[in-house]
Amino acid sequence: MAPSDDTAPADARTWGEPVTDALKLRLHDAMVQARLIEETMIRMMRTGHGYFWIGGPGEEAWGVPLGLLVHKGTGPAHDFLHLHYRSSAIVLAMGAQPIDLLRQMRSTVTDPYSMGRNFVNHFAIRHWNIVPVTPTIETQYVSAPGTAWVQRRFGGIGVSIVNGGDAGTAEGDFASCLNWSTRPGQELPVLILIAQNNWGISTPAHQVQSSADLAQRAGGYGIPHRVVDGNDPIATYEALREALAWCRYERKPFCLQGNVARLYGHSSSSGALRHEEPDCVATFEARLVRESTLTEATARAVWDRWQTHIHAALEQVKTEPMPEREHVMLHVLAPAGSQN
Numbered sequence: 001m002a003p004s005d006d007t008a009p010a011d012a013r014t015w016g017e018p019v020t021d022a023l024k025l026r027l028h029d030a031m032v033q034a035r036l037i038e039e040t041m042i043r044m045m046r047t048g049h050g051y052f053w054i055g056g057p058g059e060e061a062w063g064v065p066l067g068l069l070v071h072k073g074t075g076p077a078h079d080f081l082h083l084h085y086r087s088s089a090i091v092l093a094m095g096a097q098p099i100d101l102l103r104q105m106r107s108t109v110t111d112p113y114s115m116g117r118n119f120v121n122h123f124a125i126r127h128w129n130i131v132p133v134t135p136t137i138e139t140q141y142v143s144a145p146g147t148a149w150v151q152r153r154f155g156g157i158g159v160s161i162v163n164g165g166d167a168g169t170a171e172g173d174f175a176s177c178l179n180w181s182t183r184p185g186q187e188l189p190v191l192i193l194i195a196q197n198n199w200g201i202s203t204p205a206h207q208v209q210s211s212a213d214l215a216q217r218a219g220g221y222g223i224p225h226r227v228v229d230g231n232d233p234i235a236t237y238e239a240l241r242e243a244l245a246w247c248r249y250e251r252k253p254f255c256l257q258g259n260v261a262r263l264y265g266h267s268s269s270s271g272a273l274r275h276e277e278p279d280c281v282a283t284f285e286a287r288l289v290r291e292s293t294l295t296e297a298t299a300r301a302v303w304d305r306w307q308t309h310i311h312a313a314l315e316q317v318k319t320e321p322m323p324e325r326e327h328v329m330l331h332v333l334a335p336a337g338s339q340n
């Protein structure tokens with residue numbers, strides 16, 4: 001039986017484990033994994049083992065905490081995720097297999113998200129309610145209220161989580177999300193996330209946005225909102241934990257902005273070169289070593305373990321087949337000839 005519409009289990013208020021040394025080590029491990037996958041995919045793009053690259057290096061401290069806090073599963077009792085192309089750290093922290101990201105980067109037929117037909121970091125994972133990532137930016141902000149509407153009617157503690165970039169918030173889809181989440185008496189459990197990296201491809205935010213604090217816009221709709229240092233995984237984890245507890249228990253929206261780095265520029269289109277921006281993985285690792293939660297040797301071992309794992313995965317992917325010509329009409333909305 002579905003839980004009733006107007007009650008939520010008390011554990012929604014204390015969602016997620018508290019920060020401990022064990023949790024810090026998990027965060028570090030998952031951040032290293034995510035960074036190495038992205039750097040591997042950039043190398044694939046340069047060496048002819050992949051095509052266009054776009055991804056999330058620099059957003060690990062923003063994505064990993066969320067991945068660990070998601071109520072993962074299928075259907076409205078669990079969280080729905082409406083993500084964008086910089087969300088690899090979220091999906092990997094949820095437990096996605098690194099090899100599957102490499103498969104989509106190389107466009108092999110074994111790519112479980114699109115059979116080699118979408119470009120990299122365009123996830124679609126039905127059993128975890130990860131709806132297909134679209135190359136059109138910001139449309140995810142209007143699909144999120146749709147699943148949240150189902151969750152409102154269903155009850156329980158499942159919420160809809162939407163993540164996207166700052167430039168996209170200038171598009172109408174973002175305003176639609178704020179509006180649809182706050183209709184009086186019909187508020188929706190949506191966690192509205194904004195990853196503020198201060199760029200939209202080559203347009204600086206200050207040329208478009210009147211304020212660096214985009215989350216403020218949610219205030220105009222009566223949505224509680226906050227800005228957090230998205231380069232700090234502990235601050236982000238705590239902020240997300242609180243925000244998620246609010247959405248789960250109150251069944252209402254919350255808007256959280258994380259200020260993040262765009263460490264390798266926009267994508268292949270800007271050359272995917274390393275930029276002088278804060279490196280959240282290096283900073284967090286240095287902090288853990290300073291606090292004696294981690295030694296330099298154990299930190300090195302984490303990097304080596306993931307490097308070995310990802311290298312083996314890449315060698316495997318290089319042996320896998322590409323899609324065949326006849327695959328192009330598989331899994332399309334309108335089968336061939338149906339439009340006649």
Ligand SMILES: Cc1ncc(C[n+]2csc(CCOP(=O)(O)OP(=O)(O)O)c2C)c(N)n1
Nearest residue numbers: 086135136137165166167168197199200201
């Ligand atoms: C609807 C739509 N408009 C424009 C584009 C072209 N485009 C791709 S990425 C991008 C910039 C997005 O910037 P932001 O939302 O800040 O996210 P970031 O890439 O910086 O993480 C634009 C304009 C698109 N893909 N879809």
